[in-house]
């Protein structure tokens with residue numbers, strides 16, 4: 653079944669959010685929404701999320717789902733804001749608790765913080781199915797970049813998060829807590845087993861060589877041309893390349909604010925006794 657897909661590219665973080673809709677019922681899912689955050693002032697902005705809200709309203713869509721492909725380390729999620737504006741149930745992969753546990757001590761989260769993923773309405777297990785309107789949809793656990801990464805196959809389109817970038821950009825890093833390059837290779841093989849014509853939408857684009865933003869490809873194109881994992885790439889070769897490259901990468905600018913918010917499904921930590929919310933910077937921990 654062919655779904656309508658609208659991508660929203662944020663040049664600040666290179667993130668792509670999506671609205672995916674069923675043309676027959678005008679029911680929709682929003683994937684990987686974004687709350688802008690200025691680390692210099694500590695201010696948030698809903699400008700990116702508001703573009704999604706405006707699109708949903710103009711197109712007359714009803715939002716069934718607010719989905720995340722993983723706990724992002726480069727931007728804050730706008731889940732709570734979007735839920736208030738357009739509704740929908742939140743969902744993420746069933747391995748979310750692994751990420752919550754990995755960061756619990758780093759951020760010394762409050763004693764009553766739940767490490768079972770209950771901050772989300774739904775934790776999707778591998779191969780679990782759901783509907784967007786009348787469109788059959790399926791979840792694949794695709795760990796590697798993080799332990800809780802999932803991909804969503806919605807009709808004829810698969811949303812792979814950071815499992816793969818565009819063919820000219822390869823794959824995402826595997827050096828965050830719980831990341832693992834061999835695991836990522838195997839996750840990619842699962843995606844490559846989908847029908848070759850499957851449309852594939854990626855979650856980040858860093859515009860190599862200054863080319864315009866791009867975020868739609870196909871399984872066939874990735875298998876033929878992805879510079880990190882194509883049909884000719886062995887697991888050994890990929891793992892060596894990925895580990896060498898990860899050694900050269902700096903931490904994303906927003907990793908500290910992002911992760912402590914995103915493990916809470918986009919909610920801020922509880923305010924202190926003066927009513928102000930603070931985000932923490934753990935010193936010498938990452």
Ligand SMILES: [Fe+2]
Nearest residue numbers: 722724725814
């Ligand atoms: Fe990511």
